[in-house]
Amino acid sequence: MYTFSNRLKITSYILMAVGAICLITGFLSAPSTVEEAKAIVASHDDGHGGGHGAEVGHGDSHSGADTHGDEAAGHSASHDEHVLHQLQNRPWSALYVAAFFFFMISLGVLAFYAIQRAAQAGWSPLLFRVMEGITSYIVPGGIIVFVILVLSVLHMNHMFTWMDAEVVAHDELLQGKQGYLNPTFFLIRAAIFLGGWIAYRQYSRKLSLEQDKSDDNSKFKLNFRISAAFLVFYLISESMMSWDWIMSLDPHWFSTLFGWYVFASMFVSGITVIALVTIYLKSKGLLPEVNNSHIHDLAKFMFGISIFWTYLWFSQFMLIWYANIPEEVTYFVTRIEDYKIPFFGMLVLNFIFPLLVLMNSDFKRVNWFVVMAGIIILFGHYMDVFNMVMPATVGDQWYLGVPEIGGILFFAGLFIFWVFNALTKEDLTPKRNPFIEESKHFHY
Numbered sequence: 001m002y003t004f005s006n007r008l009k010i011t012s013y014i015l016m017a018v019g020a021i022c023l024i025t026g027f028l029s030a031p032s033t034v035e036e037a038k039a040i041v042a043s044h045d046d047g048h049g050g051g052h053g054a055e056v057g058h059g060d061s062h063s064g065a066d067t068h069g070d071e072a073a074g075h076s077a078s079h080d081e082h083v084l085h086q087l088q089n090r091p092w093s094a095l096y097v098a099a100f101f102f103f104m105i106s107l108g109v110l111a112f113y114a115i116q117r118a119a120q121a122g123w124s125p126l127l128f129r130v131m132e133g134i135t136s137y138i139v140p141g142g143i144i145v146f147v148i149l150v151l152s153v154l155h156m157n158h159m160f161t162w163m164d165a166e167v168v169a170h171d172e173l174l175q176g177k178q179g180y181l182n183p184t185f186f187l188i189r190a191a192i193f194l195g196g197w198i199a200y201r202q203y204s205r206k207l208s209l210e211q212d213k214s215d216d217n218s219k220f221k222l223n224f225r226i227s228a229a230f231l232v233f234y235l236i237s238e239s240m241m242s243w244d245w246i247m248s249l250d251p252h253w254f255s256t257l258f259g260w261y262v263f264a265s266m267f268v269s270g271i272t273v274i275a276l277v278t279i280y281l282k283s284k285g286l287l288p289e290v291n292n293s294h295i296h297d298l299a300k301f302m303f304g305i306s307i308f309w310t311y312l313w314f315s316q317f318m319l320i321w322y323a324n325i326p327e328e329v330t331y332f333v334t335r336i337e338d339y340k341i342p343f344f345g346m347l348v349l350n351f352i353f354p355l356l357v358l359m360n361s362d363f364k365r366v367n368w369f370v371v372m373a374g375i376i377i378l379f380g381h382y383m384d385v386f387n388m389v390m391p392a393t394v395g396d397q398w399y400l401g402v403p404e405i406g407g408i409l410f411f412a413g414l415f416i417f418w419v420f421n422a423l424t425k426e427d428l429t430p431k432r433n434p435f436i437e438e439s440k441h442f443h444y
Contacts, residue, residue: 015413022406108270349380
């Protein structure tokens, strides 16, 4: 049985403590008045040669007729208020991006786990305990994301503009979406999604452990049936979740591919973490039956799903860009204009790097190589979530600074602590899975 090493436990504590301090600092340093927001923008403009903040007081240059002056002053005041909300959103957005990213890793692993169960795969049972350990994070991770959503409904931040009744009152398009995009129904859907995901994870894990003590395969067969049924629920709920929790940050924009796009990102991130955790445990003398063929298969999935993610990214981008419909193309215009480095850098990390590095079959069997590739892929998909959330919530007032780093550190520490603590609960090798011997002798 795995024992949670003190070194790893202390590392997770340090990450959480440093991350919490950085996040608190980010919230405390957020402006509370328009004047403070102007000062922050001005200081950033000084460091970047002017730019974003030049607009903040642009109404002052209108000195013509009184009516024009009043209009300019009103527009300037509205713009200043908008910038204030963007800067106030920054620590919230940093928190949300990191919380969602680590939660989506466990959700991606849950999908992979259910697929292995439903397919009755013979190569993967040796990895089931690792997957069950990673999916344990769905409980705390899901609760944290849900709390952030509740706080958004309570107007503790301005991330979801459709939650602001005053904004909706002046927006005919949002008024037409109120039947779906309203706070009560939004939270009900979130509770149903989380409840279904957590319930399946807990019950499937229970059946998996009971199968080890059973004298027949009834628990295994039941797990197969509920996994197949769960995948139907998962595909529907994951798509709706991506619309609610991510796409509705840009409530005027929509994409029919978005649910698949988010799924591909969480799927490849989850498989990558399975590979990293498996390699770590194997390096500690655990999982002795896991061989290079298992790692090779995981690396093949990392490569294949990275290509699938790229296909979805390009399909979404190309069709919208080519059609050039203003309501749709604005999503990419804002990201290309204001987020050049993270937008195109993400494409390099999530497509070009995996393509060049993991294409060679031999490299997929080299553990340190898979670890290096996995870390870069995970950072690339963090940037993917960053690109989905930040432009809608902070606009061009984005920086990779203290709150962003703090979010990554805090949730990385919490994730490590929760997952590796869960791995100590049971033996890492399933005993009575009907395919366990096939998994132990899995070789190309």
